[in-house]
Amino acid sequence: MTPNSIANSKQTMTSRWSSLLRYFSSTRGSSGPVAVRVDYAPGAGRGVFAVRDIAVGDLIHTADPVVAHPALASLQKACYYCLQGIKKQQKTGRLLPVTMGSANTARILSKLTPDDETGHASIFCSMSCEDSAAKVFYSIEKQADWSQLHAYCSTHGLRFPLVAKRLARMVASSATSEHVLDILTHVNLSQGIIPDEWKNERRLLLEALMSTTVAPQSFEFLTEDWYAGIIARLHLNAFRVERIDEQDAGDLLAAATASITGDSIVGTAIYILPSMYNHDCDPNVNILWPNNVTANLVARRDITAGEELRITYIDANMPCIARRSSLQQAYGFVCECDRCKEGD
Numbered sequence: 001m002t003p004n005s006i007a008n009s010k011q012t013m014t015s016r017w018s019s020l021l022r023y024f025s026s027t028r029g030s031s032g033p034v035a036v037r038v039d040y041a042p043g044a045g046r047g048v049f050a051v052r053d054i055a056v057g058d059l060i061h062t063a064d065p066v067v068a069h070p071a072l073a074s075l076q077k078a079c080y081y082c083l084q085g086i087k088k089q090q091k092t093g094r095l096l097p098v099t100m101g102s103a104n105t106a107r108i109l110s111k112l113t114p115d116d117e118t119g120h121a122s123i124f125c126s127m128s129c130e131d132s133a134a135k136v137f138y139s140i141e142k143q144a145d146w147s148q149l150h151a152y153c154s155t156h157g158l159r160f161p162l163v164a165k166r167l168a169r170m171v172a173s174s175a176t177s178e179h180v181l182d183i184l185t186h187v188n189l190s191q192g193i194i195p196d197e198w199k200n201e202r203r204l205l206l207e208a209l210m211s212t213t214v215a216p217q218s219f220e221f222l223t224e225d226w227y228a229g230i231i232a233r234l235h236l237n238a239f240r241v242e243r244i245d246e247q248d249a250g251d252l253l254a255a256a257t258a259s260i261t262g263d264s265i266v267g268t269a270i271y272i273l274p275s276m277y278n279h280d281c282d283p284n285v286n287i288l289w290p291n292n293v294t295a296n297l298v299a300r301r302d303i304t305a306g307e308e309l310r311i312t313y314i315d316a317n318m319p320c321i322a323r324r325s326s327l328q329q330a331y332g333f334v335c336e337c338d339r340c341k342e343g344d
């Protein structure tokens, strides 16, 4: 996709605004009172604002994803549902859940489910994750052969088709709505034409799903337009979930940067409220994943009521010119933050 074909469509918000604002006005921070509101942000369409003073280090709020999927390389290292790290004990071969933010091993897994027959092997950190997964996607997913779609993703270095796969299963099982991501901004397709690669991914996905016992009508929503709408939103809103290295744990910006640049990606997730945060190359908020796929939004410095809350979308340690170019290419906007204006 060329930079010109990507445009941030934050200006094209719909009338769902009012219900969205009502929903988020009930979002609570760690210390009780409502911490944030979503509102219009000059030049950016919308943004997230502090409604009270927030101290550095405060957990502003947590956020659970709409949908998440582990990276293919993490299938044996992370819970297939919540992405919590799982480590093999060298002596016994037993699997232990690992807290992402530290090397603490919590408790021995009550159960694990390796399943090599379906084109992928999945493990769960707990019975509760396995039960939740079974309800919303796993019972049907494991009937299908995913080897073709996974091979396609591996060859092309793609993550988003895996997220779309899981979301499609959740929609088919009525665990969520096919419109659940509509509220999010999306890349605009060049001349409105769906790229052939996306059509191909959707075909592989549909073929695998159609090989299950689920009635084909359950997948009627999975049109090329629907698939393209999901991928177009993932391009602007998906987060890479990564472990915080222990040496970074005391340095929140380093940890947040590691979550953008690190090689040990645990998975990909998409959220609603965190996606409303605008970007700043010197952000006042970090988004972190201390345990699992539940995101923690943490104040990077003292924040006063009314201030806009911003996170960084890219590696903020890059020089100015590289940051601006990355943002233009990936997100379609020219960064006008204070750092960029100063050429820092």
Ligand SMILES: [Zn+2]
Pocket (backbone or CB within 6 Å): 079, 080, 081, 082, 083, 084, 124, 125, 126, 129
């Ligand atoms: Zn889990």
Ligand SMILES: [Zn+2]
Pocket (backbone or CB within 6 Å): 280, 281, 282, 323, 335, 336, 337, 338, 339, 340, 341
């Ligand atoms: Zn900037």
